[in-house]
Amino acid sequence: MKQTNIQKNTNTRDTSKKTKDQLIIDAGQKHFGATVCKSCGMIYTASNPEDEMQHVQHHHRFLEGIKYVGWKKERVVAEFWDGKIVLVLPHDPSFAIKKVEDVQELVDNELGFQQVVPKCPNKIKTFLFISDEKRVVGCLIAEPIKQAFRVLSEPAGPGSPTSTECSRAWQCSDVPEPAVCGISRIWVFRLKRRKRIARRLVDTLRNCFMFGCFLSTDEIAFSDPTPDDCRRLNRYQET
Numbered sequence: 001m002k003q004t005n006i007q008k009n010t011n012t013r014d015t016s017k018k019t020k021d022q023l024i025i026d027a028g029q030k031h032f033g034a035t036v037c038k039s040c041g042m043i044y045t046a047s048n049p050e051d052e053m054q055h056v057q058h059h060h061r062f063l064e065g066i067k068y069v070g071w072k073k074e075r076v077v078a079e080f081w082d083g084k085i086v087l088v089l090p091h092d093p094s095f096a097i098k099k100v101e102d103v104q105e106l107v108d109n110e111l112g113f114q115q116v117v118p119k120c121p122n123k124i125k126t127f128l129f130i131s132d133e134k135r136v137v138g139c140l141i142a143e144p145i146k147q148a149f150r151v152l153s154e155p156a157g158p159g160s161p162t163s164t165e166c167s168r169a170w171q172c173s174d175v176p177e178p179a180v181c182g183i184s185r186i187w188v189f190r191l192k193r194r195k196r197i198a199r200r201l202v203d204t205l206r207n208c209f210m211f212g213c214f215l216s217t218d219e220i221a222f223s224d225p226t227p228d229d230c231r232r233l234n235r236y237q238e239t
Contacts, residue, residue, distance in 0.1 A: 066103065066137070067136075068128075068135055068136050070134070071096060074096075075087045077127070078200065078204045080200065082132060083129055083132055083137070084130050085138075086127070086130055087127055087128075087208060088100050088126040088128065089124075089125060090121060090124055099128075100128070103136050103139050104185070110187065113185060113224075120143055123143055123144050124141060124143045125141075125143070126139065126141050127139070127142075127201050129197050129200070135189075137188065137189040138187065138188045138198065139201075140185070140186045140201040140202070141183070141184050142182060142184070142205055142209065143182055144180065144181065144182070145181065145182035145221060147179055148179035148182065148221030149173050149174070149175070149177070150172065150175075151172055151173075151230060152171050152172060152173055178219075179218075179220065179221045180209070180210065180219040180220070181205065181219060181220045182220075182223060183202075183205070183220060183221070183222050183223065186198055198232075199236060202220075206220070217236070217237045
């Protein structure tokens with residue numbers, strides 16, 4: 001009797017487990033499950049009407065934002081085999097500023113960055129990486145600063161992450177250090193990542209931020225770096 005009850009209870013649990021699984025009706029759809037758009041990079045469910053509608057809206061808004069027509073007196077500060085970097089300053093023509101605003105809105109939405117008024121709007125420098133397909137696939141926004149506060153990593157201990165993991169940044173030093181350039185945003189289109197675009201943006205910034213001067217890594221500060229950002233920055237400084 002005990003064995004029978006145990007078997008019966010087990011079957012009941014298995015049945016309740018199966019009823020919680022999400023099912024998809026095969027109505028002749030071409031795709032099931034998660035789909036990644038090759039143009040805008042959005043992940044959505046192709047068989048879900050609500051997801052498809054959100055994808056259409058995001059797709060149109062994203063492609064309009066990163067589309068780059070160009071202008072006659074664009075300020076090209078670096079050229080590469082797969083694109084170029086254009087510098088936009090606050091006193092540039094209105095259509096150039098409008099493109100920066102469109103890209104910044106996309107970047108802020110993707111990074112979860114709250115839009116705030118910069119302290120020195122007339123001194124902001126925006127670097128746009130333009131691909132050969134005439135699209136903005138990278139963006140870096142910087143402004144001059146006088147001091148910054150170093151990020152402190154969690155001290156090593158028995159429960160601390162291993163060397164292969166990213167150490168968690170948990171606070172900043174209260175001792176200011178001199179700095180020249182502050183990077184508020186750095187972004188690369190997700191389908192163009194791991195192509196050294198962010199590295200090239202930072203290298204170009206260091207070369208063009210101050211006339212006749214190549215900035216050292218100690219003179220640059222980043223706002224609100226994530227643990228992954230700290231790991232990438234440490235790797236960048238070592239090379």
